[in-house]
Amino acid sequence: MSVPHVPVVVLGAGPTGATVATLLAQYGVDCLVLDRWTQVYPQPRAVHLDDEIFRIVARLGVADRFAAMSRPALGLRLLDGSMNVLAEFSRATAVSRNGFPQANMFDQPEFEELLRANLRDYPRAELRGNVEVTNLSDGSSDRIRVTYSDRSNGTESTVEADYVLGCDGANSIARRWIESSMDDLGFEQRWLVVDVATSADLDQWEGVHQVCDPHRAATYMRIGESRYRWEFQLLDSETAGDYADLDALAPLLRPWVGRVSADALTLMRVTEYTFRAQLADRWRRGRVFLLGDAAHLTPPFIGQGMGAGIRDAMNLAWKLSGVLAGTLSSDVLDTYEQERKPHARKMIRLALGVGRCMTSGGDVGNLIRRVVLPTLHRLPGVNARVLDGETPPLPRSALVRKSRAPRQIAGKLCPNPLITGGTRLDSALGSGFSVITVNTPSPGERAWIEQRGAVLHLAAADSELGQWLRRGRAHAALVRPDRTVMKADKGLGALCGALPLSATPQPASLGAPSTPSRVGADERRP
Numbered sequence: 453m454s455v456p457h458v459p460v461v462v463l464g465a466g467p468t469g470a471t472v473a474t475l476l477a478q479y480g481v482d483c484l485v486l487d488r489w490t491q492v493y494p495q496p497r498a499v500h501l502d503d504e505i506f507r508i509v510a511r512l513g514v515a516d517r518f519a520a521m522s523r524p525a526l527g528l529r530l531l532d533g534s535m536n537v538l539a540e541f542s543r544a545t546a547v548s549r550n551g552f553p554q555a556n557m558f559d560q561p562e563f564e565e566l567l568r569a570n571l572r573d574y575p576r577a578e579l580r581g582n583v584e585v586t587n588l589s590d591g592s593s594d595r596i597r598v599t600y601s602d603r604s605n606g607t608e609s610t611v612e613a614d615y616v617l618g619c620d621g622a623n624s625i626a627r628r629w630i631e632s633s634m635d636d637l638g639f640e641q642r643w644l645v646v647d648v649a650t651s652a653d654l655d656q657w658e659g660v661h662q663v664c665d666p667h668r669a670a671t672y673m674r675i676g677e678s679r680y681r682w683e684f685q686l687l688d689s690e691t692a693g694d695y696a697d698l699d700a701l702a703p704l705l706r707p708w709v710g711r712v713s714a715d716a717l718t719l720m721r722v723t724e725y726t727f728r729a730q731l732a733d734r735w736r737r738g739r740v741f742l743l744g745d746a747a748h749l750t751p752p753f754i755g756q757g758m759g760a761g762i763r764d765a766m767n768l769a770w771k772l773s774g775v776l777a778g779t780l781s782s783d784v785l786d787t788y789e790q791e792r793k794p795h796a797r798k799m800i801r802l803a804l805g806v807g808r809c810m811t812s813g814g815d816v817g818n819l820i821r822r823v824v825l826p827t828l829h830r831l832p833g834v835n836a837r838v839l840d841g842e843t844p845p846l847p848r849s850a851l852v853r854k855s856r857a858p859r860q861i862a863g864k865l866c867p868n869p870l871i872t873g874g875t876r877l878d879s880a881l882g883s884g885f886s887v888i889t890v891n892t893p894s895p896g897e898r899a900w901i902e903q904r905g906a907v908l909h910l911a912a913a914d915s916e917l918g919q920w921l922r923r924g925r926a927h928a929a930l931v932r933p934d935r936t937v938m939k940a941d942k943g944l945g946a947l948c949g950a951l952p953l954s955a956t957p958q959p960a961s962l963g964a965p966s967t968p969s970r971v972g973a974d975e976r977r978p
């Protein structure tokens with residue numbers, strides 16, 4: 453009996469798997485998503501995502517629905533054990549250069565419900581729940597054979613895929629097949645996670661509070677109209693069982709709920725997590741890739757773990773679609789790990805930096821809090837991320853062509869401003885490559901960009917995009933489908949030479965996003 457074939461099998465329908473499957477389906481790629489459970493994992497974990505991730509959420513077609521279920525936050529405050537503010541990193545609750553609020557609080561199960569409901573609108577993606585993936589093996593004609601069993605009756609099935617995406621979380625079976633191991637970045641702590649609902653007004657600063665206290669570090673944040681999250685470092689002698697009810701939790705919650713009667717609080721959940729910092733040593737073997745928690749684990753101190761998985765999904769989906777459509781060479785798949793692994797490592801290091809500020813004891817801890825905190829803006833990497841919220845640029849690769857120029861924009865995301873007609877740039881750029889320029893293209897350049905299936909966006913010199921190009925000492929930028937600048941230059945000729953073919957999504961597979969016009973402009977057309 454022949455084994456069924458599907459171009460891509462996605463292992464796991466967590467936030468990473470649901471995102472990559474949606475993006476692939478938008479590109480017209482058929483995929484089968486396999487997950488152990490029929491419903492989303494019900495326990496809240498992630499509560500924060502940034503504006504870069506919100507931009508990807510918008511690509512999925514659910515920006516408005518996510519905005520309705522999330523809550524912009526004012527930023528991050530580091531406090532000492534007596535609740536004095538040591539440092540504050542503000543975030544714009546109005547839209548940022550990415551077009552969305554910089555810090556957004558939400559409930560992960562509700563977000564995952566949204567991702568799954570949206571995925572159902574894409575017939576090219578089939579989600580099969582209640583199945584356990586038990587094995588990967590070599591299939592016929594270079595394919596990967598995936599074996600899985602129905603959890604209700606044990607029936608075993610197999611499917612062959614051209615590519616398998618391991619989005620199967622921390623205990624990934626794909627990682628075992630790849631023979632990859634997790635490099636330990638030297639952090640392991642047990643924390644208590646507490647979710648509370650109340651309609652009472654706690655009257656707190658509406659951002660993330662990180663209490664830097666070597667005796668008991670803590671995090672507090674409001675995540676919804678009536679939902680609140682606390683995380684407390686557990687002492688060696690403690691377990692979650694010691695804090696099973698609100699009476700036991702009262703001493704920990706007091707700094708924030710002191711004036712509110714215990715009757716007004718409802719304990720939604722209290723549980724223990726071990727926070728770890730780990731990075732898979734390899735993210736790919738042949739046609740099997742790792743994404744999300746399968747590839748990296750970070751303590752949640754800067755709320756970037758799930759975001760890293762969503763970045764992986766965005767980075768890989770268009771490359772894989774291009775390879776499957778024959779518009780990109782399979783070599784581009786090497787750039788996935790080259791680009792994403794250093795980025796993930798930097799974000800984990802940043803989380804560890806904040807974690808050490810919060811939890812280190814003794815002279816080292818005091819030194820960090822007294823000397824390092826006030827000078828955070830002078831630490832390389834920290835100023836970029838903690839102070840203004842911008843992610844580090846992607847490193848050089850075949851798809852990130854950096855020059856030696858200072859302040860260059862290659863490897864960074866292009867802005868997403870409002871353009872003529874009141875829409876944001878992203879909706880005009882569509883899902884392929886694009887060229888943003890303040891130069892008037894020659895007829896030949898215009899025709900070439902058109903032939904390559906790219907969108908040409910003409911920016912006025914005094915527009916936000918024009919100023920962005922000028923700051924990057926460029927007149928034109930070649931922007932990838934994930935909105936990362938591939939190459940920037942003063943002339944269009946060099947960019948046209950580097951422009952890959954765009955994979956054209958098949959209209960039947962598209963959900964909410966509309967097909968872009970091929971030429972857009974902001975403010976004026978040169």
Ligand SMILES: Cc1cc2nc3c(=O)[nH]c(=O)nc-3n(C[C@H](O)[C@H](O)[C@H](O)COP(=O)(O)OP(=O)(O)OC[C@H]3O[C@@H](n4cnc5c(N)ncnc54)[C@H](O)[C@@H]3O)c2cc1C
Nearest residue numbers: 464466467468488498499500585621744745755757758759
């Ligand atoms: C307390 C806490 C707070 C956090 N806060 C934040 C935050 O504020 N911001 C942030 O960005 N991140 C945060 N995170 C991290 C975030 O929750 C994870 O990074 C995210 O859930 C990872 O998503 P994923 O899809 O990669 O993996 P998972 O969510 O683990 O999903 C993996 C999926 O694969 C399925 N699966 C696994 N193995 C198999 C198999 N053999 N067969 C079939 N199915 C399988 C599972 O059922 C699951 O659905 C936090 C985490 C914790 C614990």
